[in-house]
Amino acid sequence: MKLLIDRKGRKYIMKDGEDLHTNYGMVSGADIAAAEPGAEVESNRGVKFAVLEPNIIDYIDKAKRGPQAMTLKDMGVEVAYAGVHSESRVLEAGTGSGLFTMYLAHVVAPETVVTYEVRDDFAAIARKNFERFGIQNVRLEVRDIYEGVGENGLDAVFLDLTEPWRVVPHLLEALKTGGMLVSYSPSINQSRQLFDVLEGGYMHETFECILRNWKPDKMSPDTRMIGHTGFITAARKVC
C-alpha cells in the first residue's frame, strides 16, 4: 500500500495497482506503484501528490469509523498506562469499528489481539477495516463479554462498554495477577460504577486526558477544540 498526500494535506491510502480519482484529476496505479517513498506523482491534470509508506496513524485516520471512536491520544495513553508492548496478551471489548483494535494489533504484534463485539453490524465494519489495511493479528469474536471471558492469563483488558463494571467478575480468571484493566467511558457515572466494584483487589485511578491544539505562529490555542472524549480508569489487579 501507498499513502498519497495532496497539497491540502488530505491523505489517500491506495492498494497496489489502484488508480486514484480526485478533484485534481486521476493518478494511475502504475505511477503510484513505481514511486519511491518521498517521491511525487502527478495526476493527468498536472497536480502533484507526495507518496509515502502508510503507517498505523494513517490507517486509523482513514478507517471507517462510528461517531464515538477513540482518539489517538487516548489510545496512546491507555497503552502507556497498561504497560503493554510487543507480545503482550490483550483482550479488548467492544470492538466498535476496530480502530483501537488496529492500534493494539500494531503494539502487540506479532502477538494476536483478541477483541469481542456483541453487535454484528459493528463487527462487520471492523472486519472491513482490518481487511482493507491488512491487519492480520486480530481475532474478532462476536460475543457478549458480560456473559464471560474465554481467555486467561491476559496482560491487559481494554474496555469501551456501556456497563464496564459487569466485566470485573470475569477478570478473576481472565486477567493475570499484576495485569491491567483499562476502561474508557464517556460519563463519569460509568467510572463511578466501575469504581464501586474495584475496591479490594485493584489499585486504580481515574482521569481524563484533554488535548488542546495550538497555532504556534500565533502563540495562541485553537479557538475550537474537542472538549471531551472519555474518562479512563486504569486498574491493576494486585491479588
Next chain:
Amino acid sequence: MKLLIDRKGRKYIMKDGEDLHTNYGMVSGADIAAAEPGAEVESNRGVKFAVLEPNIIDYIDKAKRGPQAMTLKDMGVEVAYAGVHSESRVLEAGTGSGLFTMYLAHVVAPETVVTYEVRDDFAAIARKNFERFGIQNVRLEVRDIYEGVGENGLDAVFLDLTEPWRVVPHLLEALKTGGMLVSYSPSINQSRQLFDVLEGGYMHETFECILRNWKPDKMSPDTRMIGHTGFITAARKVC
C-alpha cells in the same frame, strides 16, 4: 526482580535476594524470591506486602528522576503520534534521567534505542537507571545533537531539548521520508521557533495534553492538578 506493594500503595522494586527494610519492618530476600506473583510476604513485624512482577510503569515510577522528567501520558501520546512499535528505529535527545528512554526501549524491543545526552552528569543518572532495571536495548552516547546526528534511516526522532529547531537540519539525512519528528518543550515559544524551521518538508501539528484526575466516588475532579507539562510538536517528513 520483584515488585512489592505496601498497604499504603507504596512500591518497592527488589533485586533477587535483596532484603527490604521499611518502617513496617524487614522482609527477607529469600521470602521475596520464593513468592509467586499475587502472593503476599510478611515482614518480621508481621506486616503484609503484595508481591508482583514489575513492569515498565513501575520502573518509570521508581527511577531516579530530575525535576523535568516527562510524565507517562506524554510518553504514551508521543509514541502514538510517532506510530512506532516493536523494531522501529528511534533516536532520542536529550536523555535526561532516561525515563522516556526506558519507555522507548520497552516499545521498540528487541530493537535498540539510540539516545544522545550532552551532559555527563545526566548520562550517569540515566545509566544507573538502565542498569538498575536491566534495560539493555539502549545505546547512550554523550554528545551534542546540535553538532550532528550519527544515524540514518530513522523511523522517529524524539527531542526534549532547549533549542529543538537546531536539530532539524540534521534530519535531512537522519530521518527517513515519512518518518516522524516529535518534540517536547515547556514553552510555546520553543514550539514557535521549531515551527518556523519546519515549513516545507513537514506536515506538523502542535498540542498539549492535559491530564485531569477524578475522584469517581465524589463525581468531582481533584482539587489540585498538574496544570502543565509540555507542548508537543509532531511533524512528519514528507519529502
Next chain:
Amino acid sequence: MKLLIDRKGRKYIMKDGEDLHTNYGMVSGADIAAAEPGAEVESNRGVKFAVLEPNIIDYIDKAKRGPQAMTLKDMGVEVAYAGVHSESRVLEAGTGSGLFTMYLAHVVAPETVVTYEVRDDFAAIARKNFERFGIQNVRLEVRDIYEGVGENGLDAVFLDLTEPWRVVPHLLEALKTGGMLVSYSPSINQSRQLFDVLEGGYMHETFECILRNWKPDKMSPDTRMIGHTGFITAARKVC
C-alpha cells in the same frame, strides 16, 4: 423593551409596539406590549412565546458582534479582578462592537463608561448597539489610545488591543494609584510584551479562564467546546 423566547429557546428583543415576524408566524406588537413578564403571547399561527423583561445578558446575546467579541465569562472575571462596581470610573479601549462596553455600563451605572475606538466602522456598530438597547451611560470617542488618554483618576482601564503595552506609559497620569489595568489578548505573546513594561509600579498576574459546558443528565462534558478566548492580565498600580 420585551424579551420573547420561542419553544427552541431562541430570544427576540422587541421595542414597544414592534411586531415580531418568525417562522412560527407573527406576534402583534400590541399583544407583546400588553403581556406581563411571565405571561405568554401567541402568534397568528397559534404558537406560544414566553415574555420576559430583557436584561444585560440578553442585550449582549442579541447585540451585533464581530468575530472576536469577548464572552460573558471573561467579562465577569475581568470586572471581578478589577474590583469595580456602581460609580467606578472606568475607561475601555478598543470598543469593538461595544458588548463589553454595555456590560461595563451595566456595572458602573449611574457613572458613565468612557470607551475609545480608533476605527470608525467599529464605532458605528457599537453606537447602533447602544442605541438599540437604550444604553445611555457611555461616552464613545473615536481616537487612538496609543496617542494618549484624556481621562485621569480612573479606577480601572480595560484593554482589548493589539499592542496593549503601548498604553502603559499613558496610565501614569490616567490611572489612580491602586487602580487596575486589565488587558485581554488572544496571544500569550501579547501578554508577554505587556509583562515586559509592567515591571516596577504594578503587581500583576496573567491567566486564561476556560469555560467547559456539561450535560448534567449524562454526567459528561460537551464534546465540543470553545478552547480559547483570551489571556487576561490583571495589574494593580502600586505607585
Next chain:
Amino acid sequence: MKLLIDRKGRKYIMKDGEDLHTNYGMVSGADIAAAEPGAEVESNRGVKFAVLEPNIIDYIDKAKRGPQAMTLKDMGVEVAYAGVHSESRVLEAGTGSGLFTMYLAHVVAPETVVTYEVRDDFAAIARKNFERFGIQNVRLEVRDIYEGVGENGLDAVFLDLTEPWRVVPHLLEALKTGGMLVSYSPSINQSRQLFDVLEGGYMHETFECILRNWKPDKMSPDTRMIGHTGFITAARKVC
C-alpha cells in the same frame, strides 16, 4: 482602612490608628494614617511598605475563610451570568465564611444582600468578616433555606449548598419571573439532581470555569494549578 503591601507582595489591611507588627519591624498607626495612597511608609527597621486604599478584592483575599470558599473568578462569572448589579435584590445561601456575600454586597450596593446560613459557627465567622471590613449592606439570617424562603420578587438567588435541588420549590414565590437561580456545587452529581427538578419553568445551563495561570516571561503555564473549584448551574425562571 489602609492596605499595606510589603516587598514580597504580602498584603495587610489596617484599621485607622492600628500599628502593624511584621517580621520587617513595626509600622506606627500614626504613620499609616498620615500616608496618602501611593506613598510609602517605613518600619522602625527601615523597611518600606506601599500604602493603598483597600478594595473588595483585598477584603476577600484577607478575610478569614473556610477550606471551600469560592474563588474570585467563580464570583465574577456567577454575577455576570445572573446579570445583577447595583440595586438588584439578591438572596444567598449558605453564607459560609461570607466571602461571596461580601462580593455580592459590593455589587448590589446600596441595596442589601440577604444571606441565609444554617450553622451558627459559620454565621459567626461571616459576621466577623463583615464587621472587620465595614460591610454594612448585608442581612444575615441563621436559618435553613430548605424549610423555606422569606423573601419575594428576588432578581437572583445564589446557592452554595449540599442539596440545592431542595430550594427550587421555594423559588416559585421568592424569585421573580425572569430572575436567575445560580448554584455552585463541587460534584457533578449535585448538578444532576438540580437539573432533574429544573425541567419545566427554567432555561438553564451547567458549566465549570477553569482558571489557568501563566508565566508570561516563560510563555508557559504554571506547573501546578487548581484543577477544580465547582460546577455552576445558571437557570432562568421563564414562567
